[in-house]
Amino acid sequence: MFTVAEAKSELVRLRPVLDEIVALRADAAELGAAVxxxxxxxxxxxxxxxxxxxxxxxxxxxxxxxxxELKGFAPLLVDFPGDLDGVPVLWCWLEGDPELAWYHRADLGFASRRRLPV
Incomplete structure (x- = not known):
């Protein structure tokens, strides 16, 4: 379980890894097509x-x-399990988001994605 602050901090640490995944994903797609x-x-x-x-x-x-939790590959979707007022949620980062600013209820999935409360 992550607090919002912990999830944001972990995302910062993971960004170089995520950036490398994006670059390698493109290379692998090109190489796969060529092969x-x-x-x-x-x-x-x-x-x-x-x-x-x-x-x-x-x-x-x-x-x-x-x-x-790595939920998507293209685009990358990374969820961090957490709790919001006693409700299980996933702090949600989608490739292209500049920072962790979204969440959704664990039982409802991405379709229920909302901005983090201020």
Whole structure:
């Protein structure tokens, strides 16, 4: 369980990892398309594709080891379990958000996403 402050702090620590996931995700997509079509890209071929996949697995494991939940890959969606006035919630960060500023009830999911209370 994270407080809002703890979730915000953990997100700051995770940002380099999340940024690397975004970059590698793009490389892996390009490499995968090249491998499937039999054409080499400037990024390489099958060995580089496998290396990108392995590194992505490592990075996603690092995120989950913090207690955060990686809910989406493209776009990245990271939830931090918490509690708001006795209600289980997930402090929610979506790729592109400049900071942790959203939450949603754990039982309702992303569709119930709301701004954090002031």
């Amino acid at each position: 499937n079509s039999g054409v080499r890209t400037g990024l390489g071929g099958m060995p580089e594709f496998k290396a990108a996949q392995a590194r992505l697995d490592e990075l996603m494991t690092r995120v989950q080891q913090t207690g955060a």
